[in-house]
Structure formats: structure tokens, C-alpha cells
Amino acid sequence: MEHVTALEHDRERLGRSSTAEKVADILRERIAEGFFAPGERLSEEAIGRALGVSRNTLREAFRLLSHERLLEHKLNRGVFVRVLSAGDVSDVYRVRRVIEGAAVRRATPEGIAAMREALREGEQAAEEKRWRDVGTANIRFHQALARMNDSQRLDDVMRQLLAELRLVFHVMIDPRSFHGPFVPRNQELVALLAAGETDRAARALESYLDDAEALLIEAYRPREN
């Protein structure tokens, strides 16, 4: 547990409201960016000391993140960064088909505008070859799509889903070939929605999700035993 000392830069961020939630925020970010790799065990002792919080508080944070499926709690063995199986990936995409598919049929001008905004970010990032940012913009794009369901709870589910997916993105060796091709597909989707071509938009979305899932599953195959 040597590299945990890098966490100490985050200590200053603890100070506002509930400590456990702050800790959860920090850890969530660190997991998203891959600082903590999937499968890695998070030691109560080491992280608690690095962040300067007690084990009780840290355990509360762990509980929160376990419930978000970012950590996995194994009884008497500790918490580990979640490792998604190929089955998990399929499940995530099944949910996305349901939620995003429903959103397509409830398109609104404001929603489409928000999607355009995220799309623009993605185009910009792609042009500058910031492929990780392309991935982030893509996530925002689909979050904006899902938001047209106009439901707080569906937004929460979607946010959690995409956070799980970020866990998987780290297995993609080449972020360009994974994230890059989705920019034009997002453009197409927005154009169809703006034109009121609901059915064609739904089909374009299906095809997008099928391809993205297939790519991820394919990248998984070598590692799964």
C-alpha cells in the first residue's frame, strides 16, 4: 500500500458536511479515474490513515460505494474495487436499452439541446485527440438523453450505470478506437430526434448500444477465464 500516500492531497477536501460522504466522493472520483484499479483491495487501515479519518467513518463511506456497485464487500475479507463480468456488461446494456429507448420516445427541444451541448464537447475533444474526454462527453450525451424521461430516479439509475461502465472502459487498450467512432453516431441520433424521426432514432440507438456492448465484450474475452 505504497501509492496510497498520494491520497493525502485529498485531505484538505474534508471539511464540509458529512465526513463519510466526502470520503465517498473522493473515493468515487479516484475509482472513476482508475487510480484504484478494478479488483484492488481497499485497506481500511491504510486509506483511513491516509485520509485522516477513523475506520468507522471510512466503513460508512465503503457502504455507500458498495451500494453503488463500485465496491464489492466480501464478508470478513474487506472491500474491493468492483470487477465487472461480461454478464454484468450485458446487463448494463440491457438496462440502457430500456431507459434510453424510452427516452427517445419522449424527446423534448430542451433535452435535444442538452444532447447537442454534450455532442459539441465530444467533437471538440475528438479534434484535439483527448480520447478520454471524448468518452466523458459521450457519457454526458447519454445522460442528457436519459434525462428526457423526466424522472429523478431514472437519472440516478443512469448515473450509477455509467459509473459502472467507466470501470469497464479501463480495460480498453485503445481509447481512440473505442470512443472515437461514437461521435458521428451521436450526431446522427441527434439529427433524427430533431427531425422527429422517432422510430429511426430508436433503431439508431439500438444499433449504437449493440455495437458498444459487442466491443466491450470482445475486449473482455481475453481476460475472462
Next chain:
Amino acid sequence: MEHVTALEHDRERLGRSSTAEKVADILRERIAEGFFAPGERLSEEAIGRALGVSRNTLREAFRLLSHERLLEHKLNRGVFVRVLSAGDVSDVYRVRRVIEGAAVRRATPEGIAAMREALREGEQAAEEKRWRDVGTANIRFHQALARMNDSQRLDDVMRQLLAELRLVFHVMIDPRSFHGPFVPRNQELVALLAAGETDRAARALESYLDDAEALLIEAYRPREN
């Protein structure tokens, strides 16, 4: 905090795996059955003593249930049994339309059989005028419907959603007039699904959800200020 002593009967149930999860299970059940009423504050001191667990452990259980939206955590004020607003109820039904609506289009013989099973329970309970059990069977019925999406995550969302709804059922003064009428509607829905009449089944579901939502919102109106 006098009636908390009744909780002590639950002490013996603590013995298997993680204590915090056991405690959460007990409290979840107690909330579902209305023993703890919406809005009620759950005292760390009293409940911890009643169940014979430490405050730290109890707080972990509270965290779990807060994340399930059954409890609400107010900083420095404690945890309270969640009180759903009319807006929450609408949101829950918006999610149900999305998830159950998608399930209708993926009907399977096994899934329909599971729905029939829950339906039978409901019919039996209705005949014997056990209206609370009619409500429980109705929940199982729709859980079986949602399960046809064949997604663990959607099942989880659905379970949580229905647990939240149980919170609301307690405001219904007359359980018969609320739960009773849904038996024939469930029968109709199953019949349409079995006949492969997907579109008509989807419309029947929509109409069911609209009516159930309207009834709940109506029951809420007098209490909301």
C-alpha cells in the same frame, strides 16, 4: 420511545452473517409493515439498545436503508422513516411505466406463469378478504412482470421501487377499495399477454398504472400542505 421494547423479540434473529445487514433486514421489514411510520425518527440510542447492537453497527444499517430510500438521513438530526411526496409517487410511476412497459414487449411463457402464480395468490387473498395480502400479491405480480426484462439491475430497481411504494400504501385508509379492484385488471393483463396481444397488453398496463397513481395522489391531497 416506549413501544421500541417490542423490537426485543427480534434479537434472536441476529446470528447469521453481517450484523449490520441483519439489522437492516429487520428494520426494512418493520418499516414495510408500518411498525415504524413514515416521518418517525429512529433513535440510535433506543433501537441500538433494543436490538442489542452498538451504535456504530446500527449506523451502518441506517446507511444501507438510507441508500434504499426507506430512511432519510438529516445531518445532526438523525434518521427518519421516509415520507414520500406526491411528486415522489409520480416519479415512481414514471419509472414503472418505463420498466414494466418494456417487460410487456419481452413476455415469455415462464414469466407469464410466474405472473399467474402471483395472481392466484391475490385471488385467494381477495376471496378471504385479506386485503393487505392482496396488496402484497399485487406487488409480486408486478415484480414477476418486470423480471421478464431479464436484468438483475432492473429487478433491483423494481424491488426498491415497490418497497418505496409500500411506504405510501399506509396512507390508504381503506385497503379494500385500493387493492381490491386490481385483481381483475391483473387477470386481463395476463390474458392479453398469453394471447400475444402485446399492444393491447401495453395499453392495459398503462391504464392500470395511471389509475393506481391517480388513486394514491388523490389520497395524498388532504395531507399535503
Next chain:
DNA sequence: GCATATTTGTCCGTATGTATA
């Protein structure tokens, strides 16, 4: 508005049980 009592938030030390080298 104030003083007091209560309750939560957080931490620590420790004992016990469980998994792994």
C-alpha cells in the same frame, strides 16, 4: 433569546472471529 439536556458525529482502544501465507 438563553441555558440546559439530548442526540448525533466522530474517534479510539480492544476483543473476537475469519481468512490467508
Next chain:
DNA sequence: CTATACATACGGACAAATATG
């Protein structure tokens, strides 16, 4: 199989926030 490391759970402590009179 033993030893070690670690998670689980407890109980006590105190400061800070909140509720009560």
C-alpha cells in the same frame, strides 16, 4: 497447522449540533 494480518463489532469518550424548557 500455526502464525499473522485483517475485518467485525463493541463500548466509551468528547465535541458539536440540535431540541427543549
